[in-house]
Structure formats: C-alpha cells, structure tokens
Amino acid sequence: MAVRPGFVLEVDERTPPLLVHQGEGLLLEQFPLGTRVVYPPESLPGVPDVDAAIADALEHPQGSEPLRELLFAGMKLTIAFDDLSIPLPRMRRPDIRGRVIEQVLTLAAEAGVDDVQLIVATALHRRMTAAEIEYVVGERVFRSFWPDNLYNHDAEDRDNLLHVGVTDHGEDVEINRRAAESDLIVYVNVNLVAMDGGHKSVPIGLASYNSLRHHHNSHTMLHSNSFMDHTRSAMHSSAWRMGRLLAQHVKIFTVETTVNNQAFPEKYGFLTKREWEWSRKDQAMAYGMTSALPKLPTRQRHRLFQNIVADYQVTAVNAGETEAVHEKTLESVHRQQLVEVNGQSDVLIVGLPYIGPYNSDAVMNPILATCLGLGYFFNMYRGRPLVRHKGAMILYHPVTPEFTQLHHPSYVDFYEEVLAESTDPATIEAKFEKQYATDPWYIHLYRTSHAYHGVHPFYMWYWATHGMDHLGDVVWVGGDRRACARMGFRAASTFADALEMVSGTVGRDPSITYLHSPPHAIADVR
Amino acid sequence: MSGVSGASGRPVRAGSSSSSSRRPGVGLRQATRGFRLGGQRLVPASAQPYRPPLPGREFPTEWARSPVARAARAAFLGGIMDPLLHSQLRWTVEGAEVFTGLGEQPALIVANHASHLDATVLLCALPAAVRERTVVTAAADYFFESTWRGLSTALAFGTVPIDRSGGAPSTTPVDLLRDGWNLVIFPEGTRSPDGARARFKLGAAYLAINTGVPVVPVGLRGTFAAMPRGRSWPVPGRPEVSVRFGRPLRPGEGDDVRGFTARLTAEVDRLVTEDETSWWASLPRPGQPTPPPGGSRAAVPAPGRGEPARWRKVWAATEPPAPSRPRSPWAGS
Numbered sequence: 001m002a003v004r005p006g007f008v009l010e011v012d013e014r015t016p017p018l019l020v021h022q023g024e025g026l027l028l029e030q031f032p033l034g035t036r037v038v039y040p041p042e043s044l045p046g047v048p049d050v051d052a053a054i055a056d057a058l059e060h061p062q063g064s065e066p067l068r069e070l071l072f073a074g075m076k077l078t079i080a081f082d083d084l085s086i087p088l089p090r091m092r093r094p095d096i097r098g099r100v101i102e103q104v105l106t107l108a109a110e111a112g113v114d115d116v117q118l119i120v121a122t123a124l125h126r127r128m129t130a131a132e133i134e135y136v137v138g139e140r141v142f143r144s145f146w147p148d149n150l151y152n153h154d155a156e157d158r159d160n161l162l163h164v165g166v167t168d169h170g171e172d173v174e175i176n177r178r179a180a181e182s183d184l185i186v187y188v189n190v191n192l193v194a195m196d197g198g199h200k201s202v203p204i205g206l207a208s209y210n211s212l213r214h215h216h217n218s219h220t221m222l223h224s225n226s227f228m229d230h231t232r233s234a235m236h237s238s239a240w241r242m243g244r245l246l247a248q249h250v251k252i253f254t255v256e257t258t259v260n261n262q263a264f265p266e267k268y269g270f271l272t273k274r275e276w277e278w279s280r281k282d283q284a285m286a287y288g289m290t291s292a293l294p295k296l297p298t299r300q301r302h303r304l305f306q307n308i309v310a311d312y313q314v315t316a317v318n319a320g321e322t323e324a325v326h327e328k329t330l331e332s333v334h335r336q337q338l339v340e341v342n343g344q345s346d347v348l349i350v351g352l353p354y355i356g357p358y359n360s361d362a363v364m365n366p367i368l369a370t371c372l373g374l375g376y377f378f379n380m381y382r383g384r385p386l387v388r389h390k391g392a393m394i395l396y397h398p399v400t401p402e403f404t405q406l407h408h409p410s411y412v413d414f415y416e417e418v419l420a421e422s423t424d425p426a427t428i429e430a431k432f433e434k435q436y437a438t439d440p441w442y443i444h445l446y447r448t449s450h451a452y453h454g455v456h457p458f459y460m461w462y463w464a465t466h467g468m469d470h471l472g473d474v475v476w477v478g479g480d481r482r483a484c485a486r487m488g489f490r491a492a493s494t495f496a497d498a499l500e501m502v503s504g505t506v507g508r509d510p511s512i513t514y515l516h517s518p519p520h521a522i523a524d525v526r
Numbered sequence: 527m528s529g530v531s532g533a534s535g536r537p538v539r540a541g542s543s544s545s546s547s548r549r550p551g552v553g554l555r556q557a558t559r560g561f562r563l564g565g566q567r568l569v570p571a572s573a574q575p576y577r578p579p580l581p582g583r584e585f586p587t588e589w590a591r592s593p594v595a596r597a598a599r600a601a602f603l604g605g606i607m608d609p610l611l612h613s614q615l616r617w618t619v620e621g622a623e624v625f626t627g628l629g630e631q632p633a634l635i636v637a638n639h640a641s642h643l644d645a646t647v648l649l650c651a652l653p654a655a656v657r658e659r660t661v662v663t664a665a666a667d668y669f670f671e672s673t674w675r676g677l678s679t680a681l682a683f684g685t686v687p688i689d690r691s692g693g694a695p696s697t698t699p700v701d702l703l704r705d706g707w708n709l710v711i712f713p714e715g716t717r718s719p720d721g722a723r724a725r726f727k728l729g730a731a732y733l734a735i736n737t738g739v740p741v742v743p744v745g746l747r748g749t750f751a752a753m754p755r756g757r758s759w760p761v762p763g764r765p766e767v768s769v770r771f772g773r774p775l776r777p778g779e780g781d782d783v784r785g786f787t788a789r790l791t792a793e794v795d796r797l798v799t800e801d802e803t804s805w806w807a808s809l810p811r812p813g814q815p816t817p818p819p820g821g822s823r824a825a826v827p828a829p830g831r832g833e834p835a836r837w838r839k840v841w842a843a844t845e846p847p848a849p850s851r852p853r854s855p856w857a858g859s
Contacts, residue, residue, distance in 0.1 A: 007572075007573070008572070009570055009572050009573050010570070010571070010572040011570070012570050012571050012572070013755060013756050014568040014569065014570050014571065015570040016568070017552045027552075028552050029552060030552050033719060033755060033756060034719065274573065276567055276568060276569050276570060276573065277567070
C-alpha cells in the first residue's frame with residue numbers, strides 16, 4: 001500500500017478526541033469544530049539493506065571522489081558525529097551512526113590509515129557518557145578507540161582549538177584543532193529535521209564559544225524564518241559562510257542519513273496513527289495511558305518515557321561534498337515531513353512531548369520547554385508561520401520548574417537570576433551572556449562533568465526569539481503559573497480557558513490550527 | 527548563586543504555585559465517545575479518501591417505500607417521534623393547510639437546514655396523509671456510508687441518498703417525483719455551522735423546472751438553538767421551534783435554475799421573517815433593502831465591514847422565537 005502523504009484534517013462531529021502530548025503525559029482533547037489539524041505523512045519504508053546503502057553512498061558520493069580514494073596510509077583521519085541530541089527518541093540499536101562509522105573504519109583499515117580519532121560533535125552540549133557513546137558507535141568501535149581516540153569535543157580546551165580564519169562577514173571560524181589539522185574529516189550525521197546537517201555539522205558541532213556566538217545570538221535567531229529552511233535562516237547563512245571557509249582549509253567528507261517517522265515503538269503505535277484509525281488495542285492504550293499517567297509517581301513516569309526507544313528506519317544515506325549531500329538529504333526529509341497547509345490561522349496549538357534535544361535523561365525544565373515550543377515547534381514551517389503575525393500560540397506542557405542539576409546547572413541560575421530581570425532576548429544577551437559564558441565554575445562543570453555550557457540557556461532563549469517576536473500571545477495549558485509568569489507567559493488550566501485568555505488578541509471566533517506532532521511535520525504554508 | 531538546591535543529578539523544584547485542580551483534556555467518559563464497538567469506524571469527512579462517483583451503485587432504498595415499511599414508519603413517526611419531540615420541544619406549525627390545495631400532486635418541500643432535528647420536525651409537522659408519501663433526501667456520504675445507518679434512516683425517515691460531491695446527477699429524485707412521492711430537500715447541502723442560512727444549491731430548482739412539480743417552501747426556526755451541530759439530543763428546557771409552510775411556488779415561464787433558486791431562497795427567508803414578525807411585516811416592499819439572509823433578525827455586516835463574526839450569527843440564530851401565546855399561568859397556555 002502506498003504511503004499516505006500528510007494532510008490537514010478539519011475537525012467535525014465525527015472527529016474523535018485527538019491525542020495531545022503534554023510533557024510526560026498524554027491528553028485526549030476535543031478541539032472546536034473547524035479546527036485544522038496538521039498530520040505528518042505516514043512513515044516511509046526504510047531502505048531494504050542499510051549496509052548496502054551506506055556502502056553505495058561511500059562508493060558513489062555526491063560531488064566528491066569515493067571515500068576509498070581519499071584514504072591513504074599515513075594520513076590523519078578524524079571522524080566526527082552528531083551527539084545524543086538527535087534523533088529523538090534515541091533509535092533502536094544499532095544506531096545508524098555506528099553502522100556508517102564501521103564502514104568508514106573498514107575502508108580506512110584497508111587503506112592502512114593508522115592515525116584515526118573519533119570526536120563527538122557536542123559543541124557546547126554536555127559531554128556524553130561512555131555508555132551513551134557506546135550506544136551510538138557500537139561495542140566494536142567503542143572498544144577499539146575509547147577513551148584515547150574516541151572522545152567528546154571540548155570547546156573550552158584552548159590548546160585544542162584552532163582559529164581557522166574570519167569570514168567576509170567578520171565571523172571567527174574556530175574549531176577543534178585535531179579536526180582542523182586532519183587530512184580528512186568524515187562527518188556522520190542523523191538528519192532528523194530539515195534544520196540539521198549541511199554546514200551546521202562541522203562549523204557548529206566542533207566549534208568554540210568564540211565561533212558560535214556569531215550565529216547563536218538574538219539578532220540572528222530573530223531573522224531565521226525559519227530554522228527549517230536554511231535558505232531563509234540567518235543562523236544557517238552564517239554557518240554556511242563558515243563551512244565554505246572551512247572547506248578551503250580542510251577536506252570534509254559528509255555522510256548524512258535520514259530516518260522515517262517511526263518515532264515510537266510498536267507497542268505505542270497509537271502515538272503515530274491517526275485517531276479515527278486506532279485499533280481496539282490502540283484505543284485501550286491511549287485511554288489507559290491518559291488516565292493512568294497522572295496517577296503514576298513522577299520517577300516512574302519519567303523512567304517510562306525516557307526508556308522509549310524509537311523504531312526509526314533509515315530512509316536515505318548520502319555522502320560526499322557537504323552542500324551537494326545536504327540537498328539530497330533535504331529532499332528525503334521533506335518527502336517524509338512536508339505537509340501543504342493553506343494559509344495561516346489566528347491560533348496555533350502544539351502539544352510538547354517529554355523530550356527535546358537537550359534533556360536526554362533529564363527533566364525538561366521551563367527554559368527547554370520554551371525552546372522546544374517557541375523555538376522548534378513554532379518554526380516547523382516553510383514559507384510563512386502557521387500562525388499569523390501577532391496571533392496566539394497555545395502550548396500544552398506542565399512547565400514544572402524542575403532542573404536536573406547535573407546537566408543544567410547554569411539553567412537554574414538563568415531562571416532565578418536572569419529571567420527575574422528581563423525576558424527580552426536582546427536585553428539579557430547584552431547584560432548577562434558574557435558573565436555566564438566565561439564563568440569558571442560552569443566551564444569546569446562543562447569540561448569535567450556532564451553539564452551544558454554556562455551560556456547554553458541563553459542560546460535556548462534565543463531560539464525562541466523569532467516566535468516571541470511574531471506572536472501576540474502565548475498561553476501554556478496545564479503550565480505552572482509562577483514558572484510561566486517568570487518567563488513572561490500565562491498559564492491556563494484548560495484549553496477552553498486558554499482560548500478565553502487569547503480572545504483579547506485573536507477575538508472570540510479565531511481560526512485554529514493544531515500541529516499534530518511528534519512525529520515531525522513541516523508545514524509548507526501557502 | 528541560586529536559591530535552589532538539590533542532590534546532583536536529581537531534579538530539583540524551584541518555588542511554584544500549587545497545581546490547579548482542573549485538568550486539561552477530556553475526561554474518560556467523553557473520550558470513550560470515540561469507541562465504536564460495532565460497525566465501521568467514523569472517519570472525519572475531511573479525512574475520507576476521495577472516491578470517484580460510481581454510476582448505478584446507489585444505496586438501495588426501494589424497500590423502504592413498500593407498504594409494510596410505510597406502515598412501520600407511520601407508526602414510528604406518529605407514535606414515537608411525535609410525542610417524544612413534543613416532550614422535548616415546544617413547537618408551532620403554521621400553514622400546513624397548503625397541502626390541501628395540492629391534493630395528490632407531488633411536491634418538493636424545501637427548507638433551511640441547521641440541525642439534525644430539521645427533517646424529523648418537518649416530517650412530524652406534515653399532515654399524516656402527506657407524511658406517508660414523503661421521502662427525505664439525505665447526504666449519501668454521511669447517512670449511507672455505513673449499512674446500518676443507511677438502513678435505519680431509510681426505514682425511520684424514508685431517506686434516499688443524494689450525492690453532494692458533484693458527481694453525475696442521480697435519476698432517483700426525478701423518478702420519485704414522477705411516482706407521486708413528495709421530496710424533502712435541504713438545498714444548503716449541509717447543516718449550518720453557525721445557524722446562519724447558507725447559499726442554496728441549485729438542485730431543488732433544477733428538479734422543479736425539469737419535473738414541473740410545485741415547491742413548498744418551509745421556514746424552520748429554533749432548531750439550531752435546540753440542537754446545533756455537535757449535539758445528539760435537544761438542549762434541556764423545552765426550547766421553542768417553529769415550522770412555517772409557505773404557498774407553493776411554481777417556476778414561471780422565463781425562470782432559469784438560478785433565478786428560481788433565488789426565488790426559493792427569498793421565500794424561505796421571508797417565512798422565517800414572517801415567523802419572527804408578521805406576514806405583513808415580512809412582505810417585500812419597493813424601495814426597501816432586501817432582508818438579510820436567514821430572516822429579519824439574522825446578523826448583518828456592520829457598515830463597511832465584511833462577513834459578520836461567527837458569534838453574531840450564532841447569537842442571532844439562537845435567539846428564542848417570540849412566544850406565540852402568553853405564558854402567564856393566569857392567561858392560560
């Protein structure tokens with residue numbers, strides 16, 4: 001049976017209550033008649049033989065010689081790969097990155113390459129643990145290289161950073177020295193959404209704060225419309241300039257992979273199906289979970305969600321010159337996620353899931369929830385936002401003011417100190433960013449523990465800049481009132497209350513669109 | 527640096543207000559409305575796959591016009607639905623005597639449509655002899671998509687399927703009129719989402735012109751307020767509903783489909799207005815602006831503005847009909 005494309009449902013009397021994610025909880029919600037619901041396309045079938053697809057991509061790359069011809073004895077080879085921020089949830093083993101890396105290493109061994117190092121491209125993210133790295137690269141690679149030749153990138157190790165140059169826009173390009181001085185960098189990515197990949201991989205994943213600050217700032221984020229369309233994103237344009245400069249200094253061979261929309265395992269099949277097509281089992285699971293989850297102790301509920309492993313299947317593997325590869329990758333991502341939507345609406349509704357790129361094995365704190373909602377979900381569009389200028393956005397999330405100290409120490413202070421002062425991205429950038437970025441304690445925790453860099457909460461806040469600027473009203477259904485107020489938003493108990501609250505902005509009879517995600521859908525708004 | 531503390535690696539909670547007792551989402555009881563223990567699944571209209579019209583494959587309904595089925599229907603409508611509706615609604619019927627003048631001649635009965643109550647109320651308002659030879663056109667894609675629903679509505683209300691997707695015109699309505707059946711048609715094609723009368727489609731006028739049968743216009747008031755879209759039972763409190771039959775209209779010499787549709791529309795609107803005011807006040811007068819669609823109290827655009835807001839339409843449509851009789855206990859009822 002052919003895979004059905006994404007489509008826009010119009011809620012009518014026959015529409016059953018629709019599933020809405022709300023952090024570590026699920027809801028069934030009855031939306032008003034006439035509400036548009038954007039559903040992503042069904043999952044595309046994976047490539048039948050993943051290993052053969054990888055081999056084929058390495059042998060027949062885009063705009064480059066085959067990898068085999070780029071490898072020679074005595075060379076310095078660096079393999080860098082995406083960290084645990086994608087895919088979400090993590091994919092069932094073997095992870096596609098490990099499978100690609102194994103084949104690259106097999107070719108390197110055949111060519112007699114001895115000097116090989118593998119670097120997790122963490123940028124300012126937390127260091128991955130050994131177990132997490134092993135999960136991604138596989139036991140064979142891990143045992144061969146860990147810990148000396150397989151490690152996390154360290155953006156604060158001054159001795160191991162190299163200032164490669166300055167772009168024609170005056171942007172510093174400073175990346176990992178080992179990578180910059182290699183004869184070849186092979187970058188292995190998972191392109192979960194259109195925002196990932198391309199020149200966002202090496203120039204960002206292996207960069208220092210000195211380099212990242214040029215595109216991770218409130219001004220650039222404000223002019224990224226949207227992050228899912230690199231041709232209209234100021235952040236991506238900056239990364240593209242850096243990538244092109246970098247490509248003049250070091251040979252980069254990019255391997256990009258895409259996965260389908262099978263974001264949940266079979267037993268949670270109802271999360272990826274359309275509600276009116278739920279089987280009895282799906283219905284029972286959905287109704288059971290929606291009513292049982294609130295009664296579970298927090299810790300068990302957290303464990304239940306964090307243990308979810310996705311049944312992603314690989315839909316494409318492309319390798320070669322970065323930009324040529326990325327074009328192919330985007331075609332594959334769009335085939336899986338793009339949905340045509342006719343026009344904007346007054347109100348956009350999203351249900352935020354339990355996980356975002358930065359809370360693997362951690363709680364989603366209010367800042368990360370804001371980044372996920374106003375930064376990522378709001379930006380899931382191409383062309384125009386799903387919601388009109390100065391429209392309203394209604395988000396479902398508990399916004400619990402909880403923080404995982406191990407991973408997010410600077411977030412606590414950002415929440416308590418910075419947001420108490422101002423919620424305007426440009427203001428806090430000017431007043432506080434440098435202090436947090438250079439704080440020795442945060443740097444120490446970033447380098448030696450598993451903490452996100454001190455400046456990371458600022459970046460999360462900047463991600464939301466475009467959303468905050470575009471929207472007239474933001475209301476969180478089920479959100480903690482004080483946490484929402486701290487961030488400059490409002491909380492509602494129910495959806496009906498939220499609609500009532502935004503009526504001052506959008507009137508009593510607004511047009512409403514619900515983005516039914518995850519799995520991801522990019523709205524191509526005409 | 528921070529006022530928040532906690533063991534490393536364990537979530538810590540910053541000061542927060544107590545969570546609200548009201549939970550978002552629907553309750554389990556409402557959620558289980560989605561359960562369909564038997565029969566086909568309900569699929570939202572916009573999610574249904576496109577099916578090209580299949581000529582000659584209509585849902586069979588001839589059996590529902592057999593003498594036995596007619597007797598069963600008469601008993602159901604007269605013995606069950608009529609008392610049931612009277613127990614749930616206060617309603618008035620005016621002008622049903624127009625059928626006396628028509629005698630045995632079949633007619634098209636055309637009404638505005640805002641509620642599932644419309645067809646039932648209209649059938650119950652008809653004189654029993656007329657009702658017995660009246661069938662109701664119903665959307666093939668809604669009422670006849672499942673066998674169970676198609677059979678039950680055909681038996682209970684004498685429905686016949688009509689394709690509203692714009693496929694090849696069905697010959698069934700023409701055949702029915704030629705066989706002497708009255709045909710109830712709601713030319714709007716679907717129930718109004720906000721109570722305002724929508725544009726009439728051309729099918730009713732087309733039938734009238736091609737078969738030469740008269741058209742009885744009907745103004746229905748109060749059904750939207752009593753049971754709008756989304757409800758399956760009338761609202762409590764015995765809301766008022768009125769059914770007003772108009773004089774039969776016949777297509778004139780020069781009438782085309784569009785022109786006759788405009789006449790039908792105007793007459794249905796006038797009947798609604800007549801019900802709201804009086805016959806005299808509802809009559810069109812030269813030099814006066816035409817009444818707004820849906821009656822004199824329907825929402826009209828503000829000067830210089832476009833379509834009135836949805837709430838205004840709903841507001842106008844849910845305004846209770848003026849009591850036809852004094853409701854004082856001393857004045858009698």
